[in-house]
Amino acid sequence: MIGNGILKGLTETARNFFGSYVSKDRLTTVQYPEQKIPQIEASRNFPFLVYDGADWDAGMRCVACQICEKECPPKCIFIEKSKDKKPDAVGKAQFYPARFDIDISVCMSCQICVEVCPFDAIKMDVEFDLPTDNRFSGLLLDRHKLAKSNDYYHQIHPTEASAVDAALAEERAKTAAKAAAAPPVAAAAAKPAAPATAATATSAAPQPAAASTPKPAEGDAK
Amino acid sequence: MSTLTLPTPLTTSPEPGHEERLLEVSMGPQHPSTHGVFRMNVVLDGERVVRLKPVFGYLHRNHEKIAENETYLGSMPYTDRLDYICSLTNNWGYALAVEQLAGITVPERAEYLRVITAELTRLLNHACLLGFLLQDMGASGTPLMYAFREREKILDLFEALTGARMMCNYMRFGGCRVDTPAGWLDQARKVVADFPKFLDEFEKLLVSNEILMERTQGVGVLSRELAIASAISGPMARASGLNYDIRKVDNYGIYSRFSFRVPLGSHGDVYDRYMIRFLEMRESLKILNEALRDIPAGPIIDPKSKPRGFRPKPGEHYGRIEAPKGELGFYLISDGSPNPYRYRVRPPSLINLTVLEDLCLGHNVADVVVILGSVDIVLGEVDR
Amino acid sequence: MDLTAIQSELEKSIPGCRLEIVPNPAPAAQHSLVVDADHAVLVATYLRDFLHFDYCSNVTGVDFLPKELSEKIKVKKTVDGPNGPEEKEVDEVRKTTIPGYLEVVYHLFSTTNRTGPLPLRLRTPNRDLTRESLTLPSLTPVWRSCEFQEREVYDLFGIHFDGHPDLRRLLMWDEFTDHPMRRDYVDPDDYEYEPTAHDEVLARHRAHYSTGAGPAFPEGGGQ
Numbered sequence: 040m041i042g043n044g045i046l047k048g049l050t051e052t053a054r055n056f057f058g059s060y061v062s063k064d065r066l067t068t069v070q071y072p073e074q075k076i077p078q079i080e081a082s083r084n085f086p087f088l089v090y091d092g093a094d095w096d097a098g099m100r101c102v103a104c105q106i107c108e109k110e111c112p113p114k115c116i117f118i119e120k121s122k123d124k125k126p127d128a129v130g131k132a133q134f135y136p137a138r139f140d141i142d143i144s145v146c147m148s149c150q151i152c153v154e155v156c157p158f159d160a161i162k163m164d165v166e167f168d169l170p171t172d173n174r175f176s177g178l179l180l181d182r183h184k185l186a187k188s189n190d191y192y193h194q195i196h197p198t199e200a201s202a203v204d205a206a207l208a209e210e211r212a213k214t215a216a217k218a219a220a221a222p223p224v225a226a227a228a229a230k231p232a233a234p235a236t237a238a239t240a241t242s243a244a245p246q247p248a249a250a251s252t253p254k255p256a257e258g259d260a261k
Numbered sequence: 262m263s264t265l266t267l268p269t270p271l272t273t274s275p276e277p278g279h280e281e282r283l284l285e286v287s288m289g290p291q292h293p294s295t296h297g298v299f300r301m302n303v304v305l306d307g308e309r310v311v312r313l314k315p316v317f318g319y320l321h322r323n324h325e326k327i328a329e330n331e332t333y334l335g336s337m338p339y340t341d342r343l344d345y346i347c348s349l350t351n352n353w354g355y356a357l358a359v360e361q362l363a364g365i366t367v368p369e370r371a372e373y374l375r376v377i378t379a380e381l382t383r384l385l386n387h388a389c390l391l392g393f394l395l396q397d398m399g400a401s402g403t404p405l406m407y408a409f410r411e412r413e414k415i416l417d418l419f420e421a422l423t424g425a426r427m428m429c430n431y432m433r434f435g436g437c438r439v440d441t442p443a444g445w446l447d448q449a450r451k452v453v454a455d456f457p458k459f460l461d462e463f464e465k466l467l468v469s470n471e472i473l474m475e476r477t478q479g480v481g482v483l484s485r486e487l488a489i490a491s492a493i494s495g496p497m498a499r500a501s502g503l504n505y506d507i508r509k510v511d512n513y514g515i516y517s518r519f520s521f522r523v524p525l526g527s528h529g530d531v532y533d534r535y536m537i538r539f540l541e542m543r544e545s546l547k548i549l550n551e552a553l554r555d556i557p558a559g560p561i562i563d564p565k566s567k568p569r570g571f572r573p574k575p576g577e578h579y580g581r582i583e584a585p586k587g588e589l590g591f592y593l594i595s596d597g598s599p600n601p602y603r604y605r606v607r608p609p610s611l612i613n614l615t616v617l618e619d620l621c622l623g624h625n626v627a628d629v630v631v632i633l634g635s636v637d638i639v640l641g642e643v644d645r
Numbered sequence: 646m647d648l649t650a651i652q653s654e655l656e657k658s659i660p661g662c663r664l665e666i667v668p669n670p671a672p673a674a675q676h677s678l679v680v681d682a683d684h685a686v687l688v689a690t691y692l693r694d695f696l697h698f699d700y701c702s703n704v705t706g707v708d709f710l711p712k713e714l715s716e717k718i719k720v721k722k723t724v725d726g727p728n729g730p731e732e733k734e735v736d737e738v739r740k741t742t743i744p745g746y747l748e749v750v751y752h753l754f755s756t757t758n759r760t761g762p763l764p765l766r767l768r769t770p771n772r773d774l775t776r777e778s779l780t781l782p783s784l785t786p787v788w789r790s791c792e793f794q795e796r797e798v799y800d801l802f803g804i805h806f807d808g809h810p811d812l813r814r815l816l817m818w819d820e821f822t823d824h825p826m827r828r829d830y831v832d833p834d835d836y837e838y839e840p841t842a843h844d845e846v847l848a849r850h851r852a853h854y855s856t857g858a859g860p861a862f863p864e865g866g867g868q
Contacts, residue, residue, distance in 0.1 A: 041471060042471060043471075044471045044473075048466045051462050051466050052403060052466075054462075055407065055462075067410050067413065079417065080421070080442065081422065081424045081439075081442060083424040110332070110569065112331055112335040112336070112339065115841055117840075117842075141841070142841045145839070147428065149337075151335070151430075155568050155569055175840060176840075179840045198442070198443075318817060318818065323825060323826075326825060361672070361673050362671050363672075364671075487789070489700055490699070490789040491789040491792075492701055493790075505756050574670065574671070576671030577671060578669075578671045578675060581702075590702065590752070595671075603705070603708075607752075615790060
C-alpha cells in the first residue's frame with residue numbers, strides 16, 4: 040500500500056513522543072537554568088592560577104617562568120616578571136608574576152599551558168557563565184581574577200587535584216631528603232643560624248608534609 | 262589527448278528575445294541548508310538547474326599560514342577547528358602525519374584509544390548527517406533531534422575523556438594526551454551497546470519512506486569514472502562503487518586487527534550515499550565492540566616524547582587517514598626548526614565539491630539542497 | 646613502486662622530458678619526481694594511462710625562499726710565513742646561495758594497484774614574481790581533481806596555470822590583489838587592539854597607533 044513507509048516512520052515518531060512521558064531516556068531536555076547537568080569531572084573552560092593556603096598573593100604557585108606564554112598557540116597570555124623574589128611554599132625565593140593577564144576572548148581552551156607548566160601553577164577552570172558588558176577589559180582577566188585556591192581546585196577536579204598534591208608532596212619530600220643528606224659540614228657551619236632559620240621557616244610556610252624538614256640554607260630567611 | 266570531462270551547462274536555448282527566461286540565483290552564504298557559509302551561484306530555467314558554480318572562502322582563516330608560525334604542537338588545537346564536527350579524526354590525521362615524518366612509534370593502548378575515539382567520531386558524524394538529511398528534506402527537525410540525542414551521549418564520553426565536547430585536542434605526537442578516567446570504558450561500552458537500537462529506529466524512518474525514496478533515488482548520480490578522476494573519497498566514492506577505504510588500503514594504526522566490511526553502492530545516487538553512511542555506522546559498531554573488548558593496559562604515549570622542543574629532522578611527508586568525510590591528508594615539509602616549513606591540509610570536503618555542478622545539472626532546485634547534503638561538507642574544512 | 650624504474654620508463658616513452666628524483670630523508674621515504682614544465686602534461690597522461698596513477702589526491706603549492714649556505718672548507722693558499730711565502734691549508738668560509746623557486750606538488754595514487762603516494766613536482770625557474778616566470782601547465786585536463794586545488798594555488802601563491810578551464814580566486818575574494826601564502830607576504834595595516842600583544846604584534850600595535858590611525862587605547866600589554 041502506498042504510504043506504508045511513511046506510516047512506519049510515523050509510528051517511530053509516536054513511540055518517541057509518547058515514550059518521553061514514561062521513559063527518562065527519551066526525555067532529554069534539561070530545563071536550564073532551573074535544572075543543571077552535573078559537571079563532568081574532566082571538563083575545561085578557561086585557565087586559572089592555583090594558590091596554596093589562604094593568601095592568594097603569597098601562596099601563588101606561579102614563578103613567572105613564561106613557558107606557558109611561549110607555548111600558548113593564540114598568544115593570549117601576557118606575563119611580566121617581578122624584579123624581586125619572594126619565598127614560595129617551601130621557602131625558596133622565586134620570582135613571581137607582577138602581571139599575569141589572560142585574554143579570554145582569544146583563549147581557545149586548548150590546555151597546552153596546563154600541559155607545559157612545570158610547577159602545576161595553572162589549571163583549567165570550569166566556569167562558563169562569564170558574560171560582561173565591557174568589551175575590552177571585561178574579558179581580560181588579571182592576576183587577581185585568575186587566582187583561585189587549591190581547595191577550589193579540589194572541588195572542581197578532585198582526582199586531578201589529589202594527584203597533583205601527591206606529586207608535589209613527593210617532590211618536596213625528595214628535595215628535603217637531599218638537603219638533609221647534604222654535606223654535614225655545611226650543616227655544622229650553619230648551626231648557630233639554625234634556630235633562627237627554623238623559627239622563621241615554620242612561621243613563613245605552614246606545610247603539613249614539611250613538618251620535619253630543615254629548610255634549605257639559601258632561603259631568604261638568611 | 263585531453264580527457265577532461267567538464268560539466269556542459271545545459272542550454273535550454275531560449276528563443277531570441279526570451280533570454281530573460283534564465284534566472285541567476287545566489288543560494289547565498291546565509292542559508293539554513295547549505296551546511297555552513299557556502300554559496301552557490303545557480304542559473305535556473307524555471308526550476309531546472311542550468312549552471313551551478315560554488316563560491317566559498319567565507320570561513321577562510323588561513324590555517325596553513327598560522328601553522329607556519331606555530332610549533333607543531335601549537336597547530337594541534339587548530340586542527341580541531343578544521344572539520345569542527347569531527348575534531349578527533351582531524352587530530353589523528355595530523356598526529357599520524359607528524360609521527361610518520363619523524364619516525365615516532367605509538368604504544369598499543371594509545372592506538373586502541375585512537376581507534377575507539379575515531380570510530381565514535383564516525384558514528385557522531387554520520388548520525389549528524391542523517392539527521393540533517395531529513396531536516397533538509399522538510400522533516401523540520403524531529404529526526405535531527407533523535408540523532409542529536411545519540412550524539413549527546415558520545416559527546417559526554419568525549420568530555421569525560423578529553424575535557425571538551427568538540428574541540429578535543431587529544432592526540433599528541435607519540436600517543437594520546439591523557440588516559441581514560443575510571444569507569445569511562447564501561448560507559449563507552451554501554452553507549453555502544455545502546456546504539457543499535459537507535460539505528461534500528463532510524464532505519465524505520467529512512468529505508469522505506471516513500472518521500473525519501475522519491476526525492477533521493479536517481480538524484481545526483483555520480484559515475485565511478487568521474488569519482489576516480491575527481492579524487493572523490495570517503496562514503497561518496499564508495500557509493501559510486503569505488504572500493505577504496507584508506508583504513509583497508511594503508512592499514513594505518515591497528516585497523517588490520519579488526520574485521521569490518523566496506524559497504525559499496527551501485528547507483529551512486531543520493532539514496533546510496535545515505536545508505537552507505539548508515540551501513541558504515543553498523544560496521545563502526547563492530548570495530549568499537551572489538552576494540553573496547555581488547556584494549557590492553559599500558560602507557561598511552563611514547564616515553565621519549567615531551568611537549569616542548571619538538572624538532573623533526575628535515576624531510577617531508579604526506580600522511581592521510583580515513584576521516585568520516587573522506588581522505589583527510591596532511592602534507593608537512595620540515596626544515597629542522599620547531600615550526601613546519603609548509604603545512605598543508607588536504608580537505609575531503611573541498612575535493613568532493615569538485616563534482617557538485619555535475620551532480621546538480623538537470624535537476625530541480627529543491628534537489629540541489631539534498632545533493633549538497635549528501636556530499637557532506639563542513640565549511641571549516643573547505644575553507645580552512 | 647620503484648621511482649628509478651618509473652623514471653627510466655618515462656624517459657624512454659617521452660623523448661626530451663627532463664626528470665629528476667628528489668630524495669626524501671624522512672623515514673617513510675616518499676621520494677618525489679620533478680618534471681619540467683614543457684613535458685608535464687605528457688608525463689602526467691602517461692602516468693595516468695599506462696602506470697595507472699589515476700587518483701590525484703592532493704595539489705599543493707610551496708614557496709622556497711633563496712637559501713644561503715655557508716660551509717667551511719680547507720683551501721691551499723700561499724701565505725707569508727717566517728721563511729718567505731709558503732703553501733698552507735687555511736680555513737675559508739664559502740657562501741653559496743641556492744636560488745628560490747615556487748613549486749607545485751601533486752600527490753598521485755593508484756586505485757587499481759593500491760600503491761602509495763607518488764609526489765610529482767613542477768617548479769618555476771626562479772622566484773621572479775612575473776607572469777612569465779610564474780606560469781606552469783595545468784594538469785586539470787588529466788585529473789579533474791586538480792580543478793579547485795590549482796585555483797587555490799593560484800589564489801594563495803600566484804602561480805598561473807595554462808590550460809585551466811576556470812582560473813580565478815577560490816578562497817580570497819575576487820578583488821583581492823596579493824597572494825597570502827607567499828613567504829614574503831606582508832599583512833595590510835588593518836590592525837585591531839589586542840590587550841595581550843607581544844613581539845611582532847606589539848611592534849605593529851605601536852606602529853599603528855603612533856600614526857594616529859586608530860582610537861587612543863592604552864597599551865594593554867607592553868609598557
